[in-house]
Amino acid sequence: MSFWEVVSAVLLLATALGVVRAQNAVHAALSLIANFLVVAAVYAGLEARFVAMTQVIVYAGAIVVLFLFVIMLLSAARSEAGPDPLPGLQPLALLGGVSLAAVLVYAVSRFQAPANPASLQGGLPQALGPLLYQPERWMYAVLLVGFLLLVATVAAMLLVEPERIAPPLSGKRPQDQQEGARP
Amino acid sequence: MTDSLLAAGVKAFLVVFGLLTAFAYMTLVERRLLARFQVRLGPNRVGPLGLFQPLADAIKSIFKEDLVVSKADRLVFLLAPIISITFALVGFGLIPFGPKHAFFGWDPWVINLDVGILYLFAVSEMAVYGIFLAGWASNSKYSLLGSLRSSAALISYELSLGMSLLAPALLVGSLNLQDIVAWQENNGWLILPLFPAFALFFISSMAEAARTPFDLPEAEQELVGGYNTEYSSIKWALFQMAEYVHLITASALIPTIFLGGWRMPGFLPDIPFLWMFLKMALFLFVFIWIRATWFRLRYDQLMRFGWGRLLPAALIWFLLSALVVAAGASISVLNWFSLASVLVLLAVLLSGPARQKTAKGGAA
Numbered sequence: 001m002s003f004w005e006v007v008s009a010v011l012l013l014a015t016a017l018g019v020v021r022a023q024n025a026v027h028a029a030l031s032l033i034a035n036f037l038v039v040a041a042v043y044a045g046l047e048a049r050f051v052a053m054t055q056v057i058v059y060a061g062a063i064v065v066l067f068l069f070v071i072m073l074l075s076a077a078r079s080e081a082g083p084d085p086l087p088g089l090q091p092l093a094l095l096g097g098v099s100l101a102a103v104l105v106y107a108v109s110r111f112q113a114p115a116n117p118a119s120l121q122g123g124l125p126q127a128l129g130p131l132l133y134q135p136e137r138w139m140y141a142v143l144l145v146g147f148l149l150l151v152a153t154v155a156a157m158l159l160v161e162p163e164r165i166a167p168p169l170s171g172k173r174p175q176d177q178q179e180g181a182r183p
Numbered sequence: 184m185t186d187s188l189l190a191a192g193v194k195a196f197l198v199v200f201g202l203l204t205a206f207a208y209m210t211l212v213e214r215r216l217l218a219r220f221q222v223r224l225g226p227n228r229v230g231p232l233g234l235f236q237p238l239a240d241a242i243k244s245i246f247k248e249d250l251v252v253s254k255a256d257r258l259v260f261l262l263a264p265i266i267s268i269t270f271a272l273v274g275f276g277l278i279p280f281g282p283k284h285a286f287f288g289w290d291p292w293v294i295n296l297d298v299g300i301l302y303l304f305a306v307s308e309m310a311v312y313g314i315f316l317a318g319w320a321s322n323s324k325y326s327l328l329g330s331l332r333s334s335a336a337l338i339s340y341e342l343s344l345g346m347s348l349l350a351p352a353l354l355v356g357s358l359n360l361q362d363i364v365a366w367q368e369n370n371g372w373l374i375l376p377l378f379p380a381f382a383l384f385f386i387s388s389m390a391e392a393a394r395t396p397f398d399l400p401e402a403e404q405e406l407v408g409g410y411n412t413e414y415s416s417i418k419w420a421l422f423q424m425a426e427y428v429h430l431i432t433a434s435a436l437i438p439t440i441f442l443g444g445w446r447m448p449g450f451l452p453d454i455p456f457l458w459m460f461l462k463m464a465l466f467l468f469v470f471i472w473i474r475a476t477w478f479r480l481r482y483d484q485l486m487r488f489g490w491g492r493l494l495p496a497a498l499i500w501f502l503l504s505a506l507v508v509a510a511g512a513s514i515s516v517l518n519w520f521s522l523a524s525v526l527v528l529l530a531v532l533l534s535g536p537a538r539q540k541t542a543k544g545g546a547a
Contacts, residue, residue, distance in 0.1 A: 024256070026256070026259065026316075026319060027258075027259075030259070030262075030316075033312065049296075049297060049298045050298060050301070052298075053298050053301035053302055053304075053305050054301070056305035056308070056309065057301065057304055057305045057308055060305075060308075060309065061305060061308030061309060061311070061341075062308070062338070065311060065312075065315065065334065065338060068315055068319075069331070069335075072319055072327065072331065073331075122297060124297050124298065124358075125298070125358065126356070126357075
């Protein structure tokens with residue numbers, strides 16, 4: 001292990017702990033940004049330059065901004081006190097964490113360095129593009145993921161404005177039903 | 184990477200020092216030019232031509248009282264301006280100012296990244312956090328509202344910014360700024376085949392630097408001062424600094440990508456630094472000119488323009504240039520498309536409001 005590997009491992013663990021342990025949700029999101037930046041640095045150190053930049057643009061840039069928007073608009077920055085609203089969740093979370101760790105250990109143990117590192121060209125888009133967009137490689141997987149994201153976007157819009165996208169079948173607007181159900 | 188680490192460090196220091204000096208004097212230039220546009224004199228009392236005005240401003244902002252709101256999140260309140268200025272400063276080192284070894288034997292750039300455009304894009308996205316966190320940490324209504332809407336606007340214009348850069352990347356086949364400059368030396372400036380991309384990039388980078396048609400952060404009538412309402416003294420100055428550094432970076436980036444970078448067409452000699460500085464000065468002047476003549480967009484107009492006009496235009500132009508590249512056609516095809524888009528734009532600009540006016544006149 002080189003010096004920088006130790007430094008990045010320590011930073012990764014510290015920022016990840018910060019995400020989980022921070023009392024304030026905005027501080028947790030800040031730790032998440034720091035974590036993503038360190039991950040991007042690790043990618044760059046592994047000569048995966050395109051992935052490193054995408055990590056910063058997509059995750060540290062776009063996704064955490066959305067997190068912060070939600071936190072601020074719901075003023076959910078302070079941690080919640082009182083009883084746990086979902087008491088049964090902790091064992092499930094443990095199960096999920098352990099299985100994720102198992103999958104990761106399996107993946108790392110099976111990993112083989114490419115026989116010809118020069119063919120990766122430092123992870124530039126010119127080398128990555130053919131891998132992702134050739135039908136015999138990963139094109140269908142990429143298309144499927146794109147389709148999934150599209151479905152998720154439509155679903156989000158449907159959740160926000162149901163009557164504008166799909167008029168209710170019964171002819172009754174959702175607000176009326178809610179008002180009828182309230183008393 | 185041909186230079187040593189020491190050279191890179193020295194050059195990075197020079198870039199930061201130069202940018203901060205340029206910021207100080209940009210404030211003076213801008214105030215003098217705005218005054219000229221408004222038929223008044225502007226600051227001309229401190230030193231000859233007002234040249235010491237930035238120094239006086241610096242001393243003033245350092246020695247003002249540094250207020251922290253009592254309910255502010257102190258750590259984030261301090262971090263926000265630092266994030267702003269850091270991510271504003273780290274982008275500039277990528278821009279090439281001349282051929283190799285043109286700077287006293289060193290290369291006239293700090294780093295030469297293969298993923299240069301992506302790096303610039305990542306850095307400008309991270310800069311949003313400065314505004315965002317400043318508004319939240321101030322724990323004040325005006326700051327929060329200002330920061331929410333300016334960061335929403337910034338994120339919206341990031342999209343068309345990135346989309347407009349896809350076309351040059353496709354045509355050149357590289358994300359490296361030096362490859363883009365070299366390609367333009369052989370094939371002519373990219374503004375000719377890609378005028379729509381240039382226009383879209385120009386508008387979006389104006390929005391990214393929060394310049395006048397898009398300067399929502401400064402909408403003082405509605406929000407006192409936007410996200411930096413609660414900031415004072417040197418922290419406030421850091422936000423101003425970040426804004427100007429973004430502007431300077433944008434006005435260096437536009438010529439690098441679309442106007443041949445540090446080179447000029449054949450009949451002019453290649454002089455490192457000179458042409459680039461002239462092009463930067465031109466764009467900075469245009470930015471100030473626009474500020475002097477244009478009005479500020481309302482928030483909903485700004486969002487509608489970004490999502491409803493700029494983004495579809497960027498998408499269509501990207502698809503068109505991708506089709507041309509995929510069909511293997513020559514660049515002259517794109518030149519014609521570019522010319523056609525200029526004509527369409529002119530027709531829209533000339534016909535739109537004027538026709539409404541005559542219709543109204545006819546009715547009256």
